[in-house]
Amino acid sequence: MGIYKADAVVLRSRVYGEADRILTLFTKEAGKVSAIAKGVRKPKSRLRGAVQLFSHTRLVLYTGKSLDTISQGEAEEEFLYLERDLERFATASYCAELVDRLTAANQPHPQVFFLLLSAFRSLEKGDPELIARVFELKLLSLLGYRPRLTGCVEGNHSLQPSGGGAPGPIWFSISKGGLLCPACATSCKDKVSLSPETIAALNYFLQVPLERAIRARLGGRSLRELASLLQGFLAYHGEVHPRSRNFLISLRNGEEPPYRA
Incomplete structure (x- = not known):
């Protein structure tokens, strides 16, 4: 042996x-x-x-x-501080579950290892909700599911309607994995509308280390959009529905967390 x-x-x-x-x-x-x-x-x-x-x-x-x-x-x-804070412990559980569910056995991926360590270290003082969002996005990117945030995912189309009018909504397709122009968005059933702040946050999170990304200040709307988008992205492309996420959501909403064996 x-x-x-x-x-x-x-x-x-x-x-x-x-x-x-x-x-x-x-x-x-x-x-x-x-x-x-x-x-x-x-x-x-x-x-x-x-x-x-x-x-x-x-x-x-x-x-x-x-x-x-x-x-x-x-x-x-x-990481003993995780034992003293239920939300931080639950967030660490969620990150660990994502790595477990999205990676195959005996396939080396040092970048995922260091990303997980960065998340656990950051949980001592950082915002658990923002750490979870940045971790989700970076893990997806490392595993080959990086969303396309420049140009229409269907082709080389402008993301804004022609005619020089006021900018319209920015559309994202979960199934196609990227932004859509207004014309392509009309025939996409799973499109979601994202604010410019959310698009900027996604780009920033992908470009900088997790430790820097979690210092960003985001409004409530962007945090909600990020949570919904990344949950859908994980479910569609990663085919995972982590139990620990439901626990986290219940915890943040002040509800009784679901029982876990």
């Missing part, structure tokens, strides 16, 4: 047997990996601190048929 080292973030953790845990890791070297931490639930386990949920950790593993096995580990960052 091969032994390897990995720089990892713990995406998911579940109890297995009397003292073990099965983990879903996202590693810089090998992408998404499933591994077992044997005996980690015992009080004296040396691995206990290295495999906490969402922790950034350095591990030594050896490969197995279905699960790799963690033999050594040392936590680099534990």
